[in-house]
């Protein structure tokens with residue numbers, strides 16, 4: 001079967017690519033969209049949607065319990081997990097299954113795809129094998145959770161199946177202190193679970209700035225989460241309960257969540273046959289136009305090398321890949337891509353980190369101000385957080401912003417515009433913010449480049 005465009009992977013990147021290609025061609029382009037597992041991929045089924053649903057419910061737990069006549073946290077948790085599945089189902093149907101039906105030019109293929117050569121793809125499922133030929137191909141096969149070799153799948157959960165839990169675990173071990181571990185750990189702690197996070201590195205959130213690492217540790221510990229850093233898990237066994245072994249220690253839990261990172265879904269694609277190059281971990285190497293090493297083959301989303309794994313970024317890359325098929329000459333702007341960790345308070349950032357600025361030999365200045373500087377934090381009772389801004393010394397342009405604050409995931413976009421449009425720290429100072437809002441912490445951090453913010457009155461000027 002001949003197609004104008006074959007898209008391998010039906011998650012965020014694949015969907016945005018299929019829709020953009022349909023839009024550009026007035027739904028004339030003949031597209032094959034191939035996938036396995038639930039349509040919609042990671043975000044809707046096992047990623048953003050279930051995790052943010054659990055977090056939201058956990059934040060409102062006291063209100064819900066207050067209004068629900070003697071229901072226990074354990075009963076509430078089971079109810080929440082049922083609702084979670086329903087929300088995932090509705091989101092999948094509403095935002096993926098029903099949406100794609102609008103595009104009559106898109107044929108869906110269910111099955112495992114692999115390249116036969118640089119234009120032909122085989123799609124195999126239990127019943128059929130199809131051979132598809134594409135004038136252009138976009139690979140958007142995403143990523144999967146890594147699992148340590150000693151872990152038996154029956155003993156552990158990953159972010160792929162954590163959402164199947166129905167009974168509130170009394171004790172939960174989370175192996176891996178990255179964003180997923182912290183988000184789920186904090187949410188479960190609010191339901192009353194005893195949560196222990198085990199991290200092999202010397203701090204949680206490895207790779208993030210020291211300020212973020214130390215604030216995150218304080219936040220987790222304040223919530224009563226046990227943090228074990230510099231801790232390598234050697235084994236996991238299952239007896240009456242599930243036990244982990246580290247050093248000379250053995251500790252047992254009701255559930256163990258492995259959140260130690262993700263690997264690209266590229267191993268079975270037979271990329272060599274298509275001449276598509278990968279990095280040492282199997283992530284696909286692309287340029288900023290999302291072109292791979294093989295002419296006419298693009299890649300987008302979590303399977304691409306050297307970038308953050310985010311829903312919005314994946315979708316953006318899918319669009320850019322398509323636009324470049326049509327010669328738009330678009331490039332992905334990784335520098336102005338915001339990221340957020342949905343802990344309470346949120347951790348968010350955009351632009352270059354201090355570590356990377358030093359590595360690149362940039363001449364920069366920085367300011368870090370405490371969350372208490374913004375009066376909204378004392379009103380809302382938030383104890384933890386900060387804002388950090390890096391600027392280029394010569395022209396005062398914003399290089400990077402990091403914030404820990406309530407609502408930081410919502411207002412970090414201020415930094416996106418600053419980076420995208422080359423704004424200076426003075427542009428932020430000269431812009432009126434809302435008082436009293438959490439976002440004013442960015443303006444105050446900007447002002448701290450010019451004046452002593454302790455000598456300012458409450459209204460930011």
Ligand SMILES: Cc1cc2nc3c(=O)[nH]c(=O)nc-3n(C[C@H](O)[C@H](O)[C@H](O)COP(=O)(O)OP(=O)(O)OC[C@H]3O[C@@H](n4cnc5c(N)ncnc54)[C@H](O)[C@@H]3O)c2cc1C
Nearest residue numbers: 009011012013041042043047113141142301302309310311
């Ligand atoms: C717990 C968790 C929470 C998250 N929270 C957020 C968040 O709050 N905000 C955010 O921006 N991001 C979040 N993410 C990240 C986000 O989910 C991903 O970045 C995004 O879903 C990646 O989209 P994708 O299209 O690249 O891949 P995917 O959505 O993974 O889609 C890839 C698809 O390709 C299929 N596939 C793979 N191999 C083949 C093959 N050989 N043949 C056919 N099909 C194949 C897969 O089965 C899958 O359906 C979260 C992730 C997790 C795990």
